[in-house]
Amino acid sequence: MKTSILRWLLDPLTSLLALWLWSRDRGRRPYDAVWRLARVTRHPDELLYRVHGHRPDDPGDALP
Known part of the structure:
Protein backbone atom coordinates (compact mmCIF):
# COMPACT_ATOMS: atom_id res chain seq x y z
CA MET A 1 0.00 0.00 0.00
CA LYS A 2 1.31 3.44 -0.86
CA THR A 3 2.26 5.80 1.95
CA SER A 4 -0.12 8.54 0.81
CA ILE A 5 -3.11 6.17 0.83
CA LEU A 6 -2.18 4.89 4.26
CA ARG A 7 -1.91 8.45 5.54
CA TRP A 8 -5.36 9.30 4.18
CA LEU A 9 -6.83 6.25 5.91
CA LEU A 10 -5.14 6.79 9.27
CA ASP A 11 -5.41 10.58 9.57
CA PRO A 12 -7.75 12.19 7.05
CA LEU A 13 -7.80 15.60 8.77
CA THR A 14 -4.03 15.97 8.57
CA SER A 15 -4.14 14.81 4.97
CA LEU A 16 -6.79 17.41 4.10
CA LEU A 17 -4.73 20.13 5.76
CA ALA A 18 -1.66 18.95 3.85
CA LEU A 19 -3.57 18.98 0.57
CA TRP A 20 -4.78 22.51 1.26
CA LEU A 21 -1.24 23.68 2.16
CA TRP A 22 0.22 21.94 -0.88
CA SER A 23 -2.31 23.52 -3.24
CA ARG A 24 -1.81 26.94 -1.62
CA ASP A 25 1.93 26.53 -2.17
CA ARG A 26 1.16 25.46 -5.79
CA GLY A 27 3.10 22.25 -5.43
CA ARG A 28 6.51 23.88 -4.94
CA ARG A 29 7.29 21.52 -2.07
CA PRO A 30 6.91 17.75 -2.16
CA TYR A 31 3.65 16.47 -0.70
CA ARG A 39 1.18 16.77 11.06
CA VAL A 40 3.40 18.93 13.28
CA THR A 41 0.89 21.77 13.04
CA ARG A 42 -1.86 19.51 14.36
CA HIS A 43 0.36 17.54 16.77
CA PRO A 44 3.22 19.75 18.04
CA ASP A 45 4.50 16.99 20.33
CA GLU A 46 5.72 15.14 17.21
CA LEU A 47 8.16 17.90 16.21
CA LEU A 48 11.13 15.57 16.62
CA TYR A 49 9.81 13.32 13.82
CA ARG A 50 9.43 16.15 11.27
CA VAL A 51 13.00 16.03 10.02
CA HIS A 52 12.96 12.24 9.61
CA GLY A 53 12.14 12.35 5.90
CA HIS A 54 14.65 15.09 5.15
CA ARG A 55 17.76 13.25 6.31
CA PRO A 56 19.75 10.81 4.20
CA ASP A 57 19.53 7.20 5.35
CA ASP A 58 23.29 6.86 5.45
CA PRO A 59 25.28 9.89 6.70
CA GLY A 60 28.09 8.84 4.34
CA ASP A 61 25.83 9.53 1.35
CA ALA A 62 25.78 13.26 2.14
CA LEU A 63 29.55 13.62 1.86
CA PRO A 64 31.04 14.71 -1.49
Whole structure:
Protein backbone atom coordinates (compact mmCIF):
# COMPACT_ATOMS: atom_id res chain seq x y z
CA MET A 1 0.00 0.00 0.00
CA LYS A 2 1.31 3.44 -0.86
CA THR A 3 2.26 5.80 1.95
CA SER A 4 -0.12 8.54 0.81
CA ILE A 5 -3.11 6.17 0.83
CA LEU A 6 -2.18 4.89 4.26
CA ARG A 7 -1.91 8.45 5.54
CA TRP A 8 -5.36 9.30 4.18
CA LEU A 9 -6.83 6.25 5.91
CA LEU A 10 -5.14 6.79 9.27
CA ASP A 11 -5.41 10.58 9.57
CA PRO A 12 -7.75 12.19 7.05
CA LEU A 13 -7.80 15.60 8.77
CA THR A 14 -4.03 15.97 8.57
CA SER A 15 -4.14 14.81 4.97
CA LEU A 16 -6.79 17.41 4.10
CA LEU A 17 -4.73 20.13 5.76
CA ALA A 18 -1.66 18.95 3.85
CA LEU A 19 -3.57 18.98 0.57
CA TRP A 20 -4.78 22.51 1.26
CA LEU A 21 -1.24 23.68 2.16
CA TRP A 22 0.22 21.94 -0.88
CA SER A 23 -2.31 23.52 -3.24
CA ARG A 24 -1.81 26.94 -1.62
CA ASP A 25 1.93 26.53 -2.17
CA ARG A 26 1.16 25.46 -5.79
CA GLY A 27 3.10 22.25 -5.43
CA ARG A 28 6.51 23.88 -4.94
CA ARG A 29 7.29 21.52 -2.07
CA PRO A 30 6.91 17.75 -2.16
CA TYR A 31 3.65 16.47 -0.70
CA ASP A 32 5.54 14.38 1.88
CA ALA A 33 7.23 17.49 3.28
CA VAL A 34 3.93 19.36 3.38
CA TRP A 35 2.24 16.40 5.09
CA ARG A 36 4.89 16.40 7.81
CA LEU A 37 4.39 20.15 8.27
CA ALA A 38 0.62 19.62 8.60
CA ARG A 39 1.18 16.77 11.06
CA VAL A 40 3.40 18.93 13.28
CA THR A 41 0.89 21.77 13.04
CA ARG A 42 -1.86 19.51 14.36
CA HIS A 43 0.36 17.54 16.77
CA PRO A 44 3.22 19.75 18.04
CA ASP A 45 4.50 16.99 20.33
CA GLU A 46 5.72 15.14 17.21
CA LEU A 47 8.16 17.90 16.21
CA LEU A 48 11.13 15.57 16.62
CA TYR A 49 9.81 13.32 13.82
CA ARG A 50 9.43 16.15 11.27
CA VAL A 51 13.00 16.03 10.02
CA HIS A 52 12.96 12.24 9.61
CA GLY A 53 12.14 12.35 5.90
CA HIS A 54 14.65 15.09 5.15
CA ARG A 55 17.76 13.25 6.31
CA PRO A 56 19.75 10.81 4.20
CA ASP A 57 19.53 7.20 5.35
CA ASP A 58 23.29 6.86 5.45
CA PRO A 59 25.28 9.89 6.70
CA GLY A 60 28.09 8.84 4.34
CA ASP A 61 25.83 9.53 1.35
CA ALA A 62 25.78 13.26 2.14
CA LEU A 63 29.55 13.62 1.86
CA PRO A 64 31.04 14.71 -1.49
